[in-house]
Amino acid sequence: MNLPPRHRLVMTEDGSTTLHSELFDESCHSTAGAREETRVHYLQGCHVEEWLTQNSIMHILEVGFGTGLGWQETHLFAQKITNAFLNFVSLELDEDLVKWALPEATRHQDGKRLWYQQDFPRAQLKVIIGDARITVPQWFEHLEKFHAIYQDAFSPRKNPTLWTTEWFALLGQLSHPGARLATYSASISIRKALHAAGWGVYPGEAFARKKASTRAQWKCPSDPDLLIELAKHPTPALKDLEKA
Numbered sequence: 075m076n077l078p079p080r081h082r083l084v085m086t087e088d089g090s091t092t093l094h095s096e097l098f099d100e101s102c103h104s105t106a107g108a109r110e111e112t113r114v115h116y117l118q119g120c121h122v123e124e125w126l127t128q129n130s131i132m133h134i135l136e137v138g139f140g141t142g143l144g145w146q147e148t149h150l151f152a153q154k155i156t157n158a159f160l161n162f163v164s165l166e167l168d169e170d171l172v173k174w175a176l177p178e179a180t181r182h183q184d185g186k187r188l189w190y191q192q193d194f195p196r197a198q199l200k201v202i203i204g205d206a207r208i209t210v211p212q213w214f215e216h217l218e219k220f221h222a223i224y225q226d227a228f229s230p231r232k233n234p235t236l237w238t239t240e241w242f243a244l245l246g247q248l249s250h251p252g253a254r255l256a257t258y259s260a261s262i263s264i265r266k267a268l269h270a271a272g273w274g275v276y277p278g279e280a281f282a283r284k285k286a287s288t289r290a291q292w293k294c295p296s297d298p299d300l301l302i303e304l305a306k307h308p309t310p311a312l313k314d315l316e317k318a
């Protein structure tokens with residue numbers, strides 16, 4: 075199938091591919107390895123194995139479906155290790171990406187809500203189409219509370235509205251207490267935004283050329299050393315100026 079419009083395919087160093095978006099002028103993954111980055115930041119960062127082996131169901135929310143790699147890796151992994159049910163919900167602005175990555179998914183529409191769905195023996199995937207800041211409130215009463223969130227929007231510089239205090243507060247409302255959020259970004263402004271929204275924030279693993287990333291847990295304490303470090307920086311938390 076042809077690539078989605080305004081995207082080009084990029085080979086990464088672990089042999090997996092990613093897409094580069096013309097609109098955001100950014101790739102969906104690190105060129106050091108799309109698959110490896112997904113495993114380190116999201117599967118390990120959100121303790122997916124631990125949860126799936128100890129519970130009968132896991133609800134995961136992904137911010138940015140992109141190429142579908144986050145879903146594919148999580149589904150493959152879940153099938154191998156457990157009988158638990160995986161409920162994976164992803165948010166995506168660009169419908170063309172979803173048509174390309176999920177040719178067998180069914181398109182659904184109910185009023186303003188538009189989504190693609192695919193059912194598997196022990197998993198369900200839903201990709202909600204539209205600007206996540208608009209679709210999440212529309213979906214509120216139709217979504218379960220999540221155990222894990224893959225915060226995988228484009229970078230705060232290119233895609234700032236999905237890294238703000240208001241956005242992270244919205245994600246908190248969708249989360250169980252103790253739910254884990256993982257992201258590749260280690261920027262001061264997004265760590266401050268997470269903390270201001272009520273997430274306990276702590277440093278995450280390094281990957282490739284990035285020395286750190288960020289992990290968070292809903293309604294949990296932050297790492298005290300990290301808070302001291304954040305207080306030293308004048309950079310403020312990112313705010314959504316349209317919503318503030």
Ligand SMILES: C[S@@+](CC[C@H](N)C(=O)[O-])C[C@H]1O[C@@H](n2cnc3c(N)ncnc32)[C@H](O)[C@@H]1O
Nearest residue numbers: 102138139140141142143144166167205206228
């Ligand atoms: C870094 S990529 C996601 C990569 C993906 N997790 C994967 O495994 O391929 C970021 C995605 O967020 C989407 N996006 C950007 N702004 C958005 C918004 N406001 N609402 C929903 N999706 C958005 C982009 O279209 C892009 O596909």
